Amino acid sequence: MSVIVWITEGTWPACVDAAREHADERELVLLHVTDDAVPEAAHGAFAGLLGRGHRERDPGTRLEDLSRTAAEDLLAEAERRLDRPARRLALHGRAEHQVVRAAQGADLLICARDGDRAHLGPRSLGPATRFVVDHAPCPVLLVWPDTAPGLGSLPPPPHHPGP
Numbered sequence: 001m002s003v004i005v006w007i008t009e010g011t012w013p014a015c016v017d018a019a020r021e022h023a024d025e026r027e028l029v030l031l032h033v034t035d036d037a038v039p040e041a042a043h044g045a046f047a048g049l050l051g052r053g054h055r056e057r058d059p060g061t062r063l064e065d066l067s068r069t070a071a072e073d074l075l076a077e078a079e080r081r082l083d084r085p086a087r088r089l090a091l092h093g094r095a096e097h098q099v100v101r102a103a104q105g106a107d108l109l110i111c112a113r114d115g116d117r118a119h120l121g122p123r124s125l126g127p128a129t130r131f132v133v134d135h136a137p138c139p140v141l142l143v144w145p146d147t148a149p150g151l152g153s154l155p156p157p158p159h160h161p162g163p
Contacts, residue, residue, distance in 0.1 A: 001107040002027040005086075006099055006132070007078050011112035011145040016081045018110050018143045028086040030078050031102050032071045033095040096131035106138045112145045119153040 003023040005015050007030050019028055068090075075088045091098040103109040111133075114126040124144075125133065133140055 001105070002029050002087075003108045003110065004029045004031050004099075004103050004106045004138075005078070005082075006109065006111040007032045007074055008095075008112070008114065009074065011114055012074065012078050013081060014112050014143045014145040015110045016078050018141055020082060020084075022108070022110070022141060026107055028082065028084070029089050029102070029106075030075050030082070030086045031089045031091065031099065032075050033091045033093065033098040034067045034071050035093070035095060094128075096128040096135075099128075099132045100135045100137065103132075103136050103138050108139050108141055109136050110141045110143065112143050114145070117144070117146055118149055119155070120149055120151070121153075121155060 003019060003026050005019045005028060007015065016030075071090045075090065079086050079088065089102060091102065099109070099111070109132070111129055113124040114129050116123040122130070125142075129142075133142060
């Protein structure tokens with residue numbers, strides 16, 4: 001079985017550090033998901049407005065190349081920080097769906113909080129991470145990318161009017 005480490009810009013170092021601490025000798029999979037929405041929008045805009053017959057000037061292709069290179073660089077940097085061999089998995093599509101699919105059969109999924117980092121609570125998760133936490137088919141280790149906020153950041157209890 002394996003440990004999946006979801007690598008995202010901005011939070012990946014905490015996930016890699018958690019993997020080094022909790023993965024033991026299990027296979028590690030460094031997972032990065034590229035959202036194809038921006039290149040697809042560029043392809044569509046170019047084809048619809050500017051580029052009929054000039055595919056070589058399509059900016060969507062350049063964006064795809066840049067995204068692929070950025071993902072490869074990020075996965076390589078994560079593996080260097082991990083300081084042990086890991087399988088790299090670069091997927092495309094909606095991140096939350098791809099992560100849940102990739103976690104099928106895993107022993108553990110490691111991901112980081114990516115929302116409000118100043119307060120404890122549900123807003124510390126962005127929408128994609130909230131989806132993954134709610135739908136993951138395996139245990140999830142959810143880490144803070146920085147030092148966790150103190151208990152003083154807890155919201156007050158809800159006010160319940162009397163009878």
